[in-house]
Amino acid sequence: MILVMAVSLVAVPAVSAAEKIVYGDADGDGEVTAVDVTVVMRHTVHMLTLTGDRLKAATVSGDDELSIVDATWIQRKVVNIIDKFPVEESEPEDTGRDTLVVYFSRTGNTKPLAQYAAEYLDADIFEIEAAVPYTDADIAYYTNCRADSEQSDPAARPEIAGKVDNMDSYSTVVIAYPIWHGQAPKIIYTFLESYDMSGKTIIPFCTSASSPIGSSATNLHALAPDAVWKDGRRFAAGTSSDVIEAWLNEIGF
Ligand SMILES: Cc1cc2nc3c(=O)[nH]c(=O)nc-3n(C[C@H](O)[C@H](O)[C@H](O)COP(=O)(O)O)c2cc1C
Secondary structure: OHHHHHHHOOOOOOOOOOOOOOOOOOOOOOOOOHHHHHHHHHHHOOOOOOOHHHHHHHOOOOOOOOOHHHHHHHHHHHOOOOOOOHHHHOOOOOOOOOEEEEEOOOOOOHHHHHHHHHHHHOOEEEEOEEOOOOOOHHHOOOOOOHHHHHHOOOOOOOOEEOOOOOHHHOOEEEEEEEOEOOEOOHHHHHHHHOOOOOOOEEEEEEEOOOOOOOOOOHHHHHHOOOOEEOOOEEEOOOOOHHHHHHHHHHOOO
């Protein structure tokens, strides 16, 4: 009772939208304590009303409704029965990195080069995988295979399995792909159209049997017109990490 009385005097400060939410911190003091349990209980009996970021911070059970259940979760955190709230389990992990390397690599040539770039840039990495995987027959080019018909169809946008959850957190995106009929595979088009890339710096590179990067990268610009596009570069399969690093260094990374 004494605790409840004391808490009634606790101010619940507003938190700016940009501030990171500390789940469980219902009173906004930056810590998760027994006071937060009480604040949530008082909200549930209409003795105070949590709104905005305070409401979000208090709603920890993952069901979007603030109730006694949330108070129970916060209590568990306070006594160290749990490390994370359910709401945090379902949130994409923010790695704190601001560079993402994205690659598509059907036959494995582009993949190690993308990994070299990610290691050098200390970047997160995301593999573009087709929702309907490309079989060997699908990529047997010049046989009217699936890849042939997609590359000649301006409207083709093969579906991607999975997505980048926290694209907003990246300011730089490296996009690595194989040349398919002189161009980027259409699944790269799908990728670029799936996100708001405005303001991000995009660095394209490709692998190929012999073709140069040519118009494959510049033709991507229209799909993310408000991004800052760096000149792309073509590499042969088996290019060493030293060469990838030297190039990234040369262009200012
Ligand atoms: C459908 C298809 C079309 C291709 N078209 C070209 C091409 O126009 N020029 C070229 O030099 N290589 C072409 N290649 C070869 C690939 O670009 C090359 O093997 C690339 O390194 C494959 O990368 P990956 O193993 O990461 O998928 C093509 C390959 C496929 C499957």
